[in-house]
Amino acid sequence: MELNLEAKKILLKKIPHGLFICTVRDGDEINGFTASWVTQGSFTPPLVVMAVRADGSSxxxxKRTNKFCLNVLRSDQKELAAIFFKPQKGLGGRFESTAYKYGELGLPILEDVIGGVECQVINSIEHGDHTVFVAEVLSALLHKDGESLNLSSTGWSYGG
Ligand SMILES: Cc1cc2nc3c(=O)[nH]c(=O)nc-3n(C[C@H](O)[C@H](O)[C@H](O)COP(=O)(O)O)c2cc1C
Incomplete structure (x- = not known):
């Protein structure tokens, strides 16, 4: 069977996405990147699923720490999302633009966002150019509820 690549691209781009900043920490090193391939996977226990570029620094x-934090952005934070996907000077350099504190699992949680959930990886699928991580939400910090940023509002594309 031959895959219709054009149809595949159009159809997969229709999957709606939120836009998050995923933060990570390995010892003294922290990093963060913009992530849209994120969804919830279970109520009990609370699971999230995220696909991460296999060639990225995070x-x-x-993989080493089995932990990450998903920071939920406000609908007016497109600029912050842009900082976290652009190249940075050195690992963690993107954090110069925004304040953060460490959460209960020791992961950076951005301060000027809706909030963040710290997650423990329970399984992963390494296949293709992204690795799919399934993780349990172990801590949740809500700064201030509000409307969240979604991919369709930005005009950007990641998918297909
Ligand atoms: C709109 C948008 C959505 C993105 N979504 C993801 C994603 O879900 N997973 C991912 O690994 N990278 C995603 N990226 C790419 C990363 O943000 C980008 O490659 C980043 O530089 C990776 O940082 P790192 O190498 O420091 O980990 C997205 C980029 C854009 C522009």
Whole structure:
């Protein structure tokens, strides 16, 4: 069977996505990147599913520590999301633009966002150019509820 690549691209781009900043920490090193391939996977226990580029700096950090934090952005934080996908001077350099504190699992949680959930990886699938991590939400910090940023509002595309 031959896959219709054009149809595949159009159809997969229709999957709606939120836009998050995933933060990670390995010892003294912290990093963060913009992530849209994120969804909830279970109520009990509370699970999230996230696909992470295998060639990114954060990928190895998640594999080594089995932890990550998903920071939920406000609908007016497109600029912050842009900082976290652009190249940075050095690992963790993107954090110069925004304040953070460490959460209960020791992961950076951005301060000027809706909030963040710290997650413990329970399983992963390494296949293709992204690794799919399934993780349990172990801590949740809500700064201030509000409307969250979603991919369709930005005009950006990640998918297909
Ligand atoms: C709109 C948008 C959505 C993105 N979503 C993801 C994603 O879900 N997973 C991922 O690994 N990278 C995603 N990226 C790419 C990363 O943000 C980007 O490659 C980043 O530089 C990776 O940082 P790192 O190498 O420091 O980990 C996205 C980029 C954009 C522009």
């Amino acid at each position: 990928h190895g950090m998640i």
